[in-house]
Amino acid sequence: MSTPPGSGAPSTAYWFDDSDPAVPLLQAVRRFRRADEEMRRGMETDMDVNATDLEALRHVIAHERAGTPVTARGLSGHLHISTASTAKLLNRLSESGHIRRRPHPGDRRSVIVTATEHTHEEVRGWLSPMHQRMLQAARDVPEESRQAVVDFLDSLAESLIPEPEDGDG
Amino acid sequence: MSTPPGSGAPSTAYWFDDSDPAVPLLQAVRRFRRADEEMRRGMETDMDVNATDLEALRHVIAHERAGTPVTARGLSGHLHISTASTAKLLNRLSESGHIRRRPHPGDRRSVIVTATEHTHEEVRGWLSPMHQRMLQAARDVPEESRQAVVDFLDSLAESLIPEPEDGDG
């Protein structure tokens, strides 16, 4: 083995066995996750909203663009917070001018949430250049490796699902 | 054409132009991110600690394994929370039996944080099978595509760094 037991462990690769050629891939994944977190933090700071509110805005905008507008209920589900917390969130975001509540055309109990034009611009300002760069990164992946990348990512996603404890039946 | 302008947009690919062959890669990235979030949520629930505390435990354990133990200060920096909040966090986690404070051998102001054996086991129970699966996923990437994967991920990470506003200069 490459990490001699009992010796001072290497500083970069905590858990890892350096000799495994698969390790650099997981290290790259780790770097990506870190960068993702930092990006979110930067965006929160810049737009002066918390993480949940930011994700809410992102969701609202995405659905607005897709023409499948979002209700308070739907938002609550997406964010995994209660409908009560969602009501508070909507209050915050409408007071700060980020979103607007609109009546749902087909259900008078329900509320449609839309982003204000200002919010659209603000988010576009952040996301669209970022998105362009990400798209370019994806285009730079050689044709013959694209499927491998997709498979790897999906396989990773699969890895994160906990193995079902073999219970009774 | 794939996304007829003005028509009702497709539900899966909000922002995307389906015709770009790079898009499936970003969609896979998105699926991975989602899975990652869900994994964390599951772990929080299962171990009955909040996200910050969980990340703290992870960090402590990783550093413990690497033989570079972590101080309260270091933890505070890693988590991006104040030293005061870190003190509270350490109180929570030591009351719940997850960690222990130890004197720093070389600096009597400082505190070394270690995880209890129980915590090590608990985290190992979650992470090491997951890690095995991730490692397998990485090994399954064909040799000739590995570099492309690493490059893509690093390039994505790079993409997340906001472009420097061209200011005065």
Add this chain to the structure above:
DNA sequence: AAATTTTACCTAGCCTGGCTAGCAATTCTG
């Protein structure tokens, strides 16, 4: 080496953003 500044950590007390409970309006169902 004495005095000063900086650093690591702590407690006290505040505020934001979750939560449950409970209500009104609307829609669905038998």
Add this chain to the structure above:
DNA sequence: CAGAATTGCTAGCCAGGCTAGGTAAAATTT
């Protein structure tokens, strides 16, 4: 149509951030 279910709201609680301010130890200056 009566009763059950669903959507969203307010009220009020609590966890987990924060700033302010204190002490002890270490580092730096004089």
